[in-house]
Amino acid sequence: QVQLVESGGGLVKPGGSLRLSCEVSGFTFTDYYMSWIRQAPGKGLEWISYISSSTGRTIHYADSVKGRFTISRDNAKNSLYLQMNSLRAEDTAVYFCARDGEGPMDVWGKGTTVTVSS
């Protein structure tokens, strides 16, 4: 069945970096756009980035992370990544990856937790 599994979360100091991964299975990864979404503790959902299918030529970011986060994909490894630099306390959240199927975010992973604190 279709599965998305995030990893790479953890505790990091302000200004630090972290790389999240999302390994997928059960579908042809190269055919799909993919997204990252986050949810701060007790707050709502925030879309942060998406990458187009195949070569990943089209990428968009939310203003809140532009210039600090980089989305990428490795089709050979069926994996999506989010490189997060210059982390701030307000980046503390659960980070979800999602597949963009027929319409946006039709399948989600369970998320990985990022805590930015000194």
Add this chain to the structure above:
Amino acid sequence: ETVMTQSPATLSVSPGERVTLSCRASQSVRSNLAWYQQKPGQSPRRLIYGASTRGTGIPARFSGSGSGTEFTLTINSLQPEDFAVYYCLQYNDRWTFGQGTKVEI
């Protein structure tokens, strides 16, 4: 950036009732609107996309309508498992979520 505003913030209802949730966009998003349901401790689940198309496996009691700037999610005969937070998402331009509506008993 397109701002999405959901109302009400919280809705207190009883099982079996019909529920209507609203989502308003600060500018037209055409029909590029989706609805998600999230229960505590779980990932969101997509209910509706294209403003009115139910996702695979979504019960028929969930329906969406609207276009442009005004959208509605209707849940007919609310079931106990429907108590959750509902989010709208516009994906017309630099995707943005609404702040959510909590449907509680």
